Amino acid sequence: MELIEKLPEINERINVKAKDQVYKFAASLELGSKETYDILTKYDVYPILPSHFRAYTVDPRSAQQTLELASKMEFIANIKQNPNLVSCSISEVIKRMGQCDAVGIPYRDEATGLCADYIFSAREFKKQVGPMLENKEALAPVDNTVSFTDYAVTDNDEKKKAIKDYANKLLEIFTLTSTEDKEAIMMAIDKMDVSELSEKEVLMSTFAETFKVGNMELLSSEIDNVLDANTLGRKAA
Amino acid sequence: MKFLEKYDFTQEDIEELIDSTPKKIMNGLKKSQDLVEANLGYLKDLGIKTYVDIFLNFPDMFFMDHSNFKEMLDKYEKDSLVEKLNANFRLIEFL
Structure with a gap:
């Protein structure tokens, strides 16, 4: 009232x-x-x-x-x-943006800065973008020669294991919970030479590249949160 | 929201409603099911094919007292109303 x-x-x-x-x-x-x-x-x-x-x-x-x-x-x-x-689900909106970015489907009007309506509706997204996504995914080259479990063990395995734990937390934050999303990011981490890079640099690079993240500020702040939470956890322990 | 299946809402339509509608409105729709059904049924029976879109986009309009809801629609010539709402469901907001 x-x-x-x-x-x-x-x-x-x-x-x-x-x-x-x-x-x-x-x-x-x-x-x-x-x-x-x-x-x-x-x-x-x-x-x-x-x-x-x-x-x-x-x-x-x-x-x-x-x-x-x-x-x-x-x-x-x-x-x-x-x-x-x-009232829309922000995580779903971000996911839809990522899906469009990944295959190069535009969703933002450059003149007005407004995003297309289908970004905010699962039903409209499926109706309007679904067929385009299917076509683009079918055309994308598939690398069948390696899988992320095939990589040789290196000295950086421990570091990669820690980075993968952080990556899992980030996947949850961005609600990228499908097996494909997880495999894609784990493969990207596995492929990377992490010896000269910080944990944050590896996460920034692999997430931005794999999910075509446009907003680096948001990604950076979420990574900081995950890394800080871990530091706090260690201190508390 | 199972009752919506009676009105040919697909599972996808119901999921869209749940995803895009605030909880308070959803709870209200469940509590006022009889009223909501009366209004929804009236719209469908008039021959307005876009009633699912109308419901998904304006769920809170279905809390209107049924006599007011009917009155809002009955003041127009039926065929013309159906034709216009089938062409553009968003017009319902301005009736």
Whole structure:
């Protein structure tokens, strides 16, 4: 009920043509929270249409996390245009971006910076990008000559084992949980000469290359978190 | 949300709804199943083929009192309404 009181304020930004449609979506204002309203306002996210009121029903913690990541990953403009996207699964969005990047399917309009709608919907992604992905994957060269279990044991095995443990944690963070994702990153680590590189350098390079990560800042900060957590674990032990 | 299968929602449609709809709205849809079904059924029975898209994009609209929901649609000539909503389901927001 707390948001009903905010209606005059909220209504100011509603498209003139839709102002008399507010009653259709009043349930979302009734279910919405003031805390989520404040978080969205902090990021300059406002409903433009009454159907956007639904954004206020998102759990505040989840809204905060989504908006933070959307800023880092540079797709907050999409959320400003359609605040309901604040309820999307960010990990799935990142995964879809990665899938597009991997096979070179564009999803961002360079002029506006907006991402295509299918990035935010599993159903639309499957419908619009699915066939393209199948074609591109079928055309991609497959290297059948080696598998990541075939590599010879080296002096750097211990270091690689530690890096693989960190990689597993990062895969979970980015919800890259399929066997293919795991095999791809393990193979990339196995192929790499890690003797002259730091753990972070190996992780940055293999993740960026394997999953075509565009936002290096986010990747770097997540790697730092994983490495820091491990250091803390060691200290605590 | 099994009841949606009665209205020919596919598993993929239901997953999309779960993924893109805030929990509070989902809980409300479950609690108000009778009302939601009455509104959804009315839309489908009118011959509006895009009712699945309408539901996925505007789930909170289905909390509307059924008489208001009907009134919103009944004020238009049926064939013209069906034709327009089948061509562009997003128009429902502006009816």
